[in-house]
Amino acid sequence: MTIRGVISSLTQQEDLNFLLTNRIPRAALTRFMGWFSKIENPLIRDFSIAIWRLFSDLDLSEAKKSEFKSLHDCFTRELRPGLRPADPDPAIVASPSDGIIGAFGRIADTALFQIKGAPYSLLDLLGDPTLVERHRNGRFVTLRLTSGMYHRFHAPDDGRIEMVTLIHGDVWNVNPIALKRVERLFCKNERVVIQTRLASGEALTLVPVAAILVASIRLHFLDVTLNAQSRGPVVFPCATGVRKGDELGWFEHGSTIIVLTPDRFEFCDGVVEGARIRAGEPLLRKPSA
Template structure:
C-alpha cells in the first residue's frame, strides 16, 4: 500500500511526468526499447518485469503463459481461452481492446477532441480528407491502453479489412497529461488507418491505432508485417481480409491508443464515458 501511494504521488506530478516522458529523445528511446525488450536474458527479463510492476498494476493472472521469454513476450502476451467475453449482439460494435475510454461522442463535422478544449481535424489524423468523409457527423471513441494492459486488439464486428494506410510520425506520450498540453497530438504520432466494412450492414468502420513513446511498432495480421519507424514499404495497402467478431487483428508492442470511428447513426453504448475502463469484447457502440 505504501508503494502504491508513493508511486501514484510521483506519477501525478504533471510537470515531472511530462518532462520524463516527452522532453527526452523520444524516437531514439523508442528504438532502444524495441531492441532491449526482445533480449532473451533471464536476468534482464526478471529485472525489467519487476521494475514494470513497481510503476503499474500489472496483472498476469489471465495470461496464457506463466513464464515469458523476454519483456516483449510479456508485453504482447496472449490471454487464456475465455478470459474475455465478446458481446454477440449483431447490433453492437464491441471494444477492440482493453482500455480506458478517452474523449468520445459525436463527430462535429470532421472535428473531434483529444481532450477537453483540444480539438483536432480527423481528416488530418486519417491523412486523407476523402477517407474521413464516411464518418462526417458520425461517432467516435478514443481507447487508451496503459502499459500494463493486454496489448492485442480484435475485430469489433464481423467485418472485412479493405485498406491499411501507414503514416509515420513522432512518438509523443499519449497519456492524459500530454493530451492536455500538446495540440493535435494524435495527428503528430506514428499511426495506421485500418478501414473496414461490416458484413451484413455494409457500414464502414475505421480503426486508428496510434503509437507512442516506447511503442512505435504495430503488428497487423492482415498484412503479415510489422509497421514501425523504420518501415519503408508502401504507405497505402489494399486488403481483402475477413474477420469474425472478436478475432485477433494484431497487437501493439507496448501501451498506446486506438480511435474507433463509425458513420452517422451509430451511438455510444450505455456506460461509455470518459475515464471508464472497458475490456475487449464489451459493448462500445450501437448500430443504427
C-alpha cells in the same frame, strides 16, 4: 510509503510527468526499448518485469502462459482462451481492446477532440479526404491502453478490412497530461489507419496510435510489423474478412485506439469517460434498418 507509492506520487505531478515522458530523446529511447525488450535473458527479463510492476498495475493472472522469454514476450502476451468473448448481439459493435475510455461523442462536421477543448480534424488524423467523408458528422471514441493492460486488439464486428495506411510520425506520450499540453497529438504520432466495411454495410475505421516506447504495431492479416523503421509501401490494399472478436494484432506496449463510425451509431450505456472497458464488451450500437 512504499517505493511504488512514492513513484506514483511523483508521476502524478504533471510538470514532472510531462518532463520525464516527453522532454527526452523520444525516438531514440523508443528504438532502444524495442531492442532491449527482445533480449531473451532470464536476469534481464525478471529485472525488467519487476521494474515494470513498480510503474504500473501489471496483472499477469489472465495470461495464457506463466513464463515469458523476454520483456517483449510479456508485453504482447496472449490471454487464456475465453477471457474476452465478443458480445454476440449482431447490433453491437464491441470494443476492440481493453482500455480506458477517453474523449468520445459526435464528430462536429470533421472536428473531434483529444480532450475537452482540444480539437483536431479528421483530415489531419486520417490523411484521406475520401475517408473523411465517410465519417463526417459521425461518431468517435478514444480507448487508451495503459502499460499494464492486455495489448492485443480485435475485430469489433463482422466485416472486411479494405485498406491499411501507415502514417509516420512522432512518439509523444498519449497520457492525459500530454493530451492537455500537446495540440493535435494523435495527428502527430506514428499511427495506422485500418479501413473496415462491416458486414451490415457501414464503414468503420480503427486508428491504432503509437506512443513513446511503443512505436510498433503488429498486424496479423498483413503478416507485418509497422513502425518508424518500416520501408517500402505505406498503403496496403486488403480484402480480408474478419469475424467479431478475431485478433487483428497488437501494440508492443500500451497506447491508444480511436474508433470512427458514420452517423446514427449510438454509444452503449457503459460508455462513460474514464470508465474501463474490456475487449469484446459493448461499445456502440449500429443504426436499425
